[in-house]
Amino acid sequence: MSGESSGGSETSPEMRNISDSNSTANDDVLLSVRDLKTHYEERSLFGGDPVRAVDGVSFDVRRGETLGLVGESGCGKTTLGRTLVRLEEATDGNIVIDGDDITTLSGDALQRWRRDAQIVFQDPESSLNDRLTVGEIIREPLNVHNWKTPAERRQRVRNLLERVGLREEHYYRYPHQFSGGQRQRVGIARALAVEPDFVVLDEPVSALDVSVQAQILNLLMDLQEELDLTYLFIAHDLSVVRHICDRVAVMYLGKIMEFGPTEQLFQKPENPYTRSLLSAVPTPDPTVERDRTTLRGTPPSPRDPPNGCVFSTRCPAKIRPDGFEELSEHDWDAIEVFREVLRERSRTDPSLSERARELLGLETRLPDVEEAAGELFASRSFPSDVQEPIQQSIEAANDGNEEHAREIITAALGSVCDREAPSLLATGRTDSGRSSRCHRHKEEYADPDASGSDSPQS
Amino acid sequence: MSRHARDDNVPLNADATSSRDLALEVENLRTVFHTEHEQIHAVDGISFNIRRGETVGLVGESGSGKSVTARSILGLIESPGEIDPASAIRFEGDNITEYTESEYESIRGDGIAMVFQDPLSTLNPVYTVGNQIKEALSLHQDLRGTAATERAIELLEEVGIPDAARRVTEYPHQFSGGMRQRAVIAMALACAPEVLICDEPTTALDVTIQAQIIDLLMDIQAERDLSILFITHDMGVIAEVADRVNVMYAGEIVESAPVEPLFAEPKHPYTRGLLRSIPSTQTSGDRLETIKGEVPTPNEPASSCRFAPRCPKSFEECSEVAPIPTAVGDDPDHDAACLLYPESMTTDEAVAHHRPADDGGEQ
Numbered sequence: 001m002s003g004e005s006s007g008g009s010e011t012s013p014e015m016r017n018i019s020d021s022n023s024t025a026n027d028d029v030l031l032s033v034r035d036l037k038t039h040y041e042e043r044s045l046f047g048g049d050p051v052r053a054v055d056g057v058s059f060d061v062r063r064g065e066t067l068g069l070v071g072e073s074g075c076g077k078t079t080l081g082r083t084l085v086r087l088e089e090a091t092d093g094n095i096v097i098d099g100d101d102i103t104t105l106s107g108d109a110l111q112r113w114r115r116d117a118q119i120v121f122q123d124p125e126s127s128l129n130d131r132l133t134v135g136e137i138i139r140e141p142l143n144v145h146n147w148k149t150p151a152e153r154r155q156r157v158r159n160l161l162e163r164v165g166l167r168e169e170h171y172y173r174y175p176h177q178f179s180g181g182q183r184q185r186v187g188i189a190r191a192l193a194v195e196p197d198f199v200v201l202d203e204p205v206s207a208l209d210v211s212v213q214a215q216i217l218n219l220l221m222d223l224q225e226e227l228d229l230t231y232l233f234i235a236h237d238l239s240v241v242r243h244i245c246d247r248v249a250v251m252y253l254g255k256i257m258e259f260g261p262t263e264q265l266f267q268k269p270e271n272p273y274t275r276s277l278l279s280a281v282p283t284p285d286p287t288v289e290r291d292r293t294t295l296r297g298t299p300p301s302p303r304d305p306p307n308g309c310v311f312s313t314r315c316p317a318k319i320r321p322d323g324f325e326e327l328s329e330h331d332w333d334a335i336e337v338f339r340e341v342l343r344e345r346s347r348t349d350p351s352l353s354e355r356a357r358e359l360l361g362l363e364t365r366l367p368d369v370e371e372a373a374g375e376l377f378a379s380r381s382f383p384s385d386v387q388e389p390i391q392q393s394i395e396a397a398n399d400g401n402e403e404h405a406r407e408i409i410t411a412a413l414g415s416v417c418d419r420e421a422p423s424l425l426a427t428g429r430t431d432s433g434r435s436s437r438c439h440r441h442k443e444e445y446a447d448p449d450a451s452g453s454d455s456p457q458s
Numbered sequence: 459m460s461r462h463a464r465d466d467n468v469p470l471n472a473d474a475t476s477s478r479d480l481a482l483e484v485e486n487l488r489t490v491f492h493t494e495h496e497q498i499h500a501v502d503g504i505s506f507n508i509r510r511g512e513t514v515g516l517v518g519e520s521g522s523g524k525s526v527t528a529r530s531i532l533g534l535i536e537s538p539g540e541i542d543p544a545s546a547i548r549f550e551g552d553n554i555t556e557y558t559e560s561e562y563e564s565i566r567g568d569g570i571a572m573v574f575q576d577p578l579s580t581l582n583p584v585y586t587v588g589n590q591i592k593e594a595l596s597l598h599q600d601l602r603g604t605a606a607t608e609r610a611i612e613l614l615e616e617v618g619i620p621d622a623a624r625r626v627t628e629y630p631h632q633f634s635g636g637m638r639q640r641a642v643i644a645m646a647l648a649c650a651p652e653v654l655i656c657d658e659p660t661t662a663l664d665v666t667i668q669a670q671i672i673d674l675l676m677d678i679q680a681e682r683d684l685s686i687l688f689i690t691h692d693m694g695v696i697a698e699v700a701d702r703v704n705v706m707y708a709g710e711i712v713e714s715a716p717v718e719p720l721f722a723e724p725k726h727p728y729t730r731g732l733l734r735s736i737p738s739t740q741t742s743g744d745r746l747e748t749i750k751g752e753v754p755t756p757n758e759p760a761s762s763c764r765f766a767p768r769c770p771k772s773f774e775e776c777s778e779v780a781p782i783p784t785a786v787g788d789d790p791d792h793d794a795a796c797l798l799y800p801e802s803m804t805t806d807e808a809v810a811h812h813r814p815a816d817d818g819g820e821q
């Protein structure tokens with residue numbers, strides 16, 4: 001990154017975004033992902049919005065590195081990994097390697113990419129064909145890609161077995177005769193058979209016991225060094241990611257929320273989501289003071305992501321609109337939960353559950369949103385500029401118009417976090433290679449409480 | 459037969475803690491599964507107790523027997539599984555292993571409730587969440603009709619489900635994973651249990667949701683003075699929730715201690731290895747310490763240390779003598795089952811301490 005001097009002094013980090021700061025800096029880039037989107041069309045009977053599993057991500061993967069992709073279920077990390085190896089089709093954007101765009105490859109070129117890029121799956125139980133012997137499983141990709149002669153293939157499989165810590169006689173066994181750890185070794189041998197450069201590891205140790213997990217992680221680290229492999233390591237276990245990854249991308253609802261070198265990111269997370277995520281991880285040390293911000297609620301549906309920041313429905317650092325200084329955090333929390341109630345209500349298809357209940361002869365009256373509001377706001381007294389929009393919103397919801405009810409609240413009590421999607425901004429020192437997607441990084445919204453707060457993990 | 463019980467059958471309530479403070483006592487529990495080819499000693503002579511208002515952790519890898527322990531306590535072992543008649547599980551003065559199915563039915567829920575890893579195994583997909591809670595309320599609290607509906611809504615609110623009046627009319631599939639687990643906890647609470655057994659209750663959940671559920675369980679425990687048996691494979695979760703911890707390996711408890719000494723000074727080679735293989739306890743990028751091999755299936759009675767094939771400290775006698783829980787360390791509640799202890803003895807003396815007094819007493 002040393003050549004780069006333009007733009008981003010710390011006072012105006014918004015001048016640069018991730019795609020610029022990354023691509024100019026490093027010529028050791030293996031592949032560049034730009035504005036990648038993978039959406040699924042709704043396959044159910046009811047039509048509806050597509051699932052925006054990956055919704056505009058950009059980053060580079062450097063040759064020889066282990067890039068971690070972390071996030072909770074539904075954040076799009078697995079879809080992103082599968083899109084890179086063309087197991088899923090991108091909806092938009094590009095993945096560029098040596099000038100070729102992987103998203104549009106076909107024919108021989110696609111075959112070549114399918115050889116150069118491999119994937120290891122989480123669940124060794126279901127990813128291996130139980131009717132084939134272990135030897136046949138590892139050999140399959142060699143056959144598909146017409147690799148050398150049959151005799152050489154057999155020899156290669158023997159070498160691979162040994163290389164991943166299995167024995168030659170395992171060639172004729174079946175996967176079900178193996179333990180989870182051994183099966184994952186088979187999965188790794190299979191992925192490495194055709195000498196790929198790039199391997200997507202999709203939760204490769206999540207299904208394994210800790211003591212076995214350590215063996216597999218060691219094996220992966222050894223193989224990388226020996227074979228010059230580049231890894232994309234997808235995981236939800238942050239301690240594993242911290243241990244093995246050089247750089248990390250933190251995803252939430254289809255977007256990268258924070259990106260940076262692993263140690264820096266874990267020690268001093270910049271993004272409110274990363275901070276919450278790290279503080280939620282239990283530490284195997286009972287003497288540690290727990291200083292946790294437990295996040296409220298669940299991530300919204302990727303079919304209906306929030307308009308502004310994707311994290312705005314749960315963010316503990318959310319920017320509040322001006323003019324409501326008398327509201328406490330608890331008041332805001334109650335309002336956010338109320339909005340969540342409205343969102344949940346507009347999500348569930350009333351006609352469907354209604355019908356089901358009728359069929360079963362159960363009561364059909366839906367309780368008014370007033371009951372929920374009453375419970376939430378019982379002990380609070382709001383000024384009229386808060387009370388009024390809430391009242392209007394309740395009335396709209398009672399008329400069955402949850403969508404409008406949500407809009408009323410957003411218009412009256414929403415902030416920049418509800419209205420504008422933040423972009424991924426460079427953070428930290430100019431050459432740190434870090435970036436984070438949050439309005440708080442703009443000076444006007446800087447959060448005095450959050451600056452410099454270290455992760456409890458460090 | 460019962461040489462694994464401490465101090466030759468002196469009942470545990472002769473301990474410092476009087477039995478009135480104990481919510482649950484498990485003594486020499488053995489649960490065996492008979493298969494065509496072999497007998498699996500899934501739980502092989504374990505003893506522990508839970509004091510009132512306390513959280514006791516049961517930690518181990520897959521196949522350690524921790525979930526079978528939970529199912530044994532709840533009387534959920536079915537053929538080909540069987541609880542050895544010499545086992546005792548004491549709850550409110552009774553040995554509940556002797557209960558009939560209908561007697562068990564009456565304490566399941568009422569006295570001892572369980573939260574499983576997968577909430578969908580508890581929730582019935584064709585009934586609303588409300589109806590399922592109401593069913594539990596009518597069974598255990600004799601509440602029906604509007605009173606039951608209101609109580610069900612209160613319970614959902616208590617477990618942190620917003621818009622409870624609406625949610626009570628919804629089906630399990632309309633709930634997110636975390637919300638489902640909350641609903642299961644609400645169902646467990648509907649029975650006002652004294653002991654709550656949580657079997658990997660957060661394992662299937664994302665880490666931010668796991669934090670919510672742990673917070674919830676700890677709050678409920680404080681409010682209701684619940685005694686919790688918390689079963690997990692996750693040492694981080696155990697460090698957070700447990701007051702005392704039992705570490706299981708291949709059907710046996712190999713170490714037990716209050717949570718702080720267990721993490722600060724683990725004594726059993728298995729516990730040590732397990733803690734060292736957790737990535738967050740190691741320097742990034744370095745090779746992780748591993749435990750070689752894999753967890754064995756306990757398909758023979760214990761006549762040796764089951765950890766011996768994987769133990770970096772094993773010596774000859776480890777494959778001849780089955781170690782018994784022995785006091786280690788400064789804390790009187792800290793035991794390990796390993797021939798290296800008591801530390802004050804020479805190896806020969808220690809082995810003699812573990813060797814059964816009348817060899818051949820085994821059936």
Ligand code: SF4
Nearest residue numbers: 309312315417438439
């Ligand atoms: S943009 Fe707003 S809601 Fe999003 S992470 Fe930043 S502070 Fe939170």
Ligand code: SF4
Nearest residue numbers: 763766769776796797
């Ligand atoms: S008894 Fe022997 S093999 Fe077993 S844990 Fe102790 S030293 Fe290791």
